[in-house]
Amino acid sequence: MSFEPVPQRPPHLSQTGPQTGIAGAESARSARGALTISSLDKSFTISGTARKVLDGINLTVRPGEFVSIVGASGCGKSTLLRLIVGLDDEYTGEIRLDGERVATTSLDRGIVFQDHRLFPWMTLEQNVELALLNTDVPKSRRAQIVADHIALVNLTGFEKAYPHQLSGGMAQRAAIARALVTEPKLLLLDEPLGALDALTRVHVQNELQRIWMQQRSTMVMVTHDVEEALYLGDRVIVMTPHPGRIRRIVDVDLPHPRDRRSPVLHRLKDEILAELTAAPTDTTDDARGNLVLLPTREDR
Amino acid sequence: MATAPASFLPSGSRRPGFKLGPLPQALVPPLALFAVWQLACLTGLFPEQVLVPPSTVARTLARLAASGELERDVGVSLRRLLVGFGAGALTGLAFGAATALSRWTEAALWPLFLLLWQVPVIAFLPVLVLFFGIDETFKITIVALATFFPVALATFDGIKSVPRAWFEVAQVYRTRLPDLLWRILVPATVPAILTGLRVAITRAWVVLVAGELLAADSGIGQLMETGRQLFQIDVVLAGVITSGVIGFLLDRCARALEARATRWKDA
Ligand SMILES: Nc1ncnc2c1ncn2[C@@H]1O[C@H](COP(=O)(O)OP(=O)(O)O)[C@@H](O)[C@H]1O
Ligand SMILES: [Mg+2]
Numbered sequence: 001m002s003f004e005p006v007p008q009r010p011p012h013l014s015q016t017g018p019q020t021g022i023a024g025a026e027s028a029r030s031a032r033g034a035l036t037i038s039s040l041d042k043s044f045t046i047s048g049t050a051r052k053v054l055d056g057i058n059l060t061v062r063p064g065e066f067v068s069i070v071g072a073s074g075c076g077k078s079t080l081l082r083l084i085v086g087l088d089d090e091y092t093g094e095i096r097l098d099g100e101r102v103a104t105t106s107l108d109r110g111i112v113f114q115d116h117r118l119f120p121w122m123t124l125e126q127n128v129e130l131a132l133l134n135t136d137v138p139k140s141r142r143a144q145i146v147a148d149h150i151a152l153v154n155l156t157g158f159e160k161a162y163p164h165q166l167s168g169g170m171a172q173r174a175a176i177a178r179a180l181v182t183e184p185k186l187l188l189l190d191e192p193l194g195a196l197d198a199l200t201r202v203h204v205q206n207e208l209q210r211i212w213m214q215q216r217s218t219m220v221m222v223t224h225d226v227e228e229a230l231y232l233g234d235r236v237i238v239m240t241p242h243p244g245r246i247r248r249i250v251d252v253d254l255p256h257p258r259d260r261r262s263p264v265l266h267r268l269k270d271e272i273l274a275e276l277t278a279a280p281t282d283t284t285d286d287a288r289g290n291l292v293l294l295p296t297r298e299d300r
Numbered sequence: 301m302a303t304a305p306a307s308f309l310p311s312g313s314r315r316p317g318f319k320l321g322p323l324p325q326a327l328v329p330p331l332a333l334f335a336v337w338q339l340a341c342l343t344g345l346f347p348e349q350v351l352v353p354p355s356t357v358a359r360t361l362a363r364l365a366a367s368g369e370l371e372r373d374v375g376v377s378l379r380r381l382l383v384g385f386g387a388g389a390l391t392g393l394a395f396g397a398a399t400a401l402s403r404w405t406e407a408a409l410w411p412l413f414l415l416l417w418q419v420p421v422i423a424f425l426p427v428l429v430l431f432f433g434i435d436e437t438f439k440i441t442i443v444a445l446a447t448f449f450p451v452a453l454a455t456f457d458g459i460k461s462v463p464r465a466w467f468e469v470a471q472v473y474r475t476r477l478p479d480l481l482w483r484i485l486v487p488a489t490v491p492a493i494l495t496g497l498r499v500a501i502t503r504a505w506v507v508l509v510a511g512e513l514l515a516a517d518s519g520i521g522q523l524m525e526t527g528r529q530l531f532q533i534d535v536v537l538a539g540v541i542t543s544g545v546i547g548f549l550l551d552r553c554a555r556a557l558e559a560r561a562t563r564w565k566d567a
Binding site: 085087105106107110111113115117119120121122130131133134162164182 | 475479483
């Protein structure tokens with residue numbers, strides 16, 4: 001793997017590692033971050049009873065694509081991302097990244113959690129550098145790479161700040177920088193902007209769009225904000241709970257960067273909202289499932 | 301949004317309780333106390349052998365200091381404190397970490413620990429005198445014991461309360477074990493451990509002085525005990541004031557160290 005984060009260029013253009021060789025940018029791009037999920041089932045066992053959280057998930061994400069996932073809370077979005085990133089490996093079905101089956105965590109797959117999870121005793125710089133500890137990036141180049149990624153998220157000047165000295169939006173951007181510094185083929189974002197106020201959200205959404213357009217790595221973002229999902233996503237996956245299923249996949253056929261006022265976005269938003277608030281399609285196996293309502297991981 | 305910040309380093313003095321020097325208003329109550337005490341003596345209502353005026357205690361303190369007696373006894377006590385504290389802190393750290401990091405040791409050792417933890421260290425004194433006599437070993441052992449328990453407890457709790465979320469971050473970045481230990485586990489537990497050490501050193505000091513009162517041939521406690529036997533209440537009170545001031549300073553220094561080491565916390 002090569003680490004050459006030049007924010008002005010998509011990273012694959014500067015990649016000269018052995019995997020890409022001289023094959024050229026286009027094929028390098030197609031080999032980066034193709035995610036396939038097939039017949040994925042996931043259950044949690046709570047006091048002896050297995051409860052299905054994800055049911056028959058099939059999804060293919062193209063390299064460089066931005067996919068948004070929306071759905072009611074508890075429909076298994078975080079669980080899905082944890083499976084993809086490799087923090088949980090108890091599932092049936094298949095998750096493959098560029099053909100390789102996901103078994104555990106890997107530096108090819110990055111994740112940004114809803115809570116930024118920066119270490120409070122490390123400065124921003126040290127937090128970002130932590131991601132590079134177990135890589136073969138030469139020590140001499142790490143400082144520059146870290147600085148480049150801090151610049152990428154517009155936090156230059158705050159390298160020595162501790163997390164408590166950053167605002168919520170800045171901390172979340174710092175977490176994005178940390179996740180990107182290893183140049184993962186696939187970046188997962190679990191409601192990364194969920195805790196931000198409306199204005200900061202819009203701001204970080206714009207940043208995220210710009211970063212993705214520069215990096216062109218595959219991104220899968222979970223959000224509960226339909227507008228955000230549509231603004232950023234090439235496709236929006238609509239999920240329904242009990243058990244978590246993909247109900248619909250919406251193509252957002254608009255070029256980036258997008259205009260928030262686009263009538264297409266507004267029409268799609270209304271459609272998706274109608275879908276999300278509609279009565280569930282099948283109520284057969286639902287009655288029992290609804291009884292157990294655990295708080296989500298973030299709440300615990 | 302990215303405006304350059306003025307300064308990142310939190311100035312330590314912003315935290316209350318951080319300063320070593322007492323605030324002016326903090327001096328008022330002790331001075332008032334001394335004044336009332338002095339006035340009570342002047343009324344002549346109490347026999348002079350029982351209530352010695354602070355002026356006499358001050359003179360006695362000055363005499364003890366000048367003769368080198370005070371320095372010697374305080375020195376002896378502090379040396380015991382240091383050795384015993386060191387031993388107790390190291391074993392407490394090791395024990396706390398070992399029990400917290402393995403389910404097996406936790407199940408085996410922690411219940412007994414929690415039981416013994418409920419026994420006041422002072423209650424061990426008679427037994428320890430029987431075992432060790434009143435030698436140095438005895439005094440160092442009681443200090444070590446008084447240190448061991450709070451440090452072990454703080455270490456255990458500190459490690460146990462490291463959020464799972466942080467281990468997950470390490471997992472995502474495939475952080476190697478040494479880095480996980482030194483960059484994540486240790487910094488995450490240091491605040492709890494430092495608090496444990498601070499509690500421990502002040503407790504250890506109290507227990508040491510008590511132990512010296514009970515059985516010793518030197519040290520600040522013994523100075524007071526000898527004074528009591530000779531009806532030199534001024535010497536006893538001089539010892540009381542000295543041990544109080546030392547305990548206060550130990551706590552202050554420990555707090556200052558704690559604040560310094562956890563500067564990254566919310567200011
Ligand atoms: N570790 C776990 N053990 C048991 N149940 C869990 C666990 N994690 C999540 N769940 C359950 O799985 C369901 C989906 O959770 P989650 O993926 O966090 O939902 P979402 O992110 O869509 O809000 C919820 O009902 C939740 O209670
Ligand atoms: Mg979630």
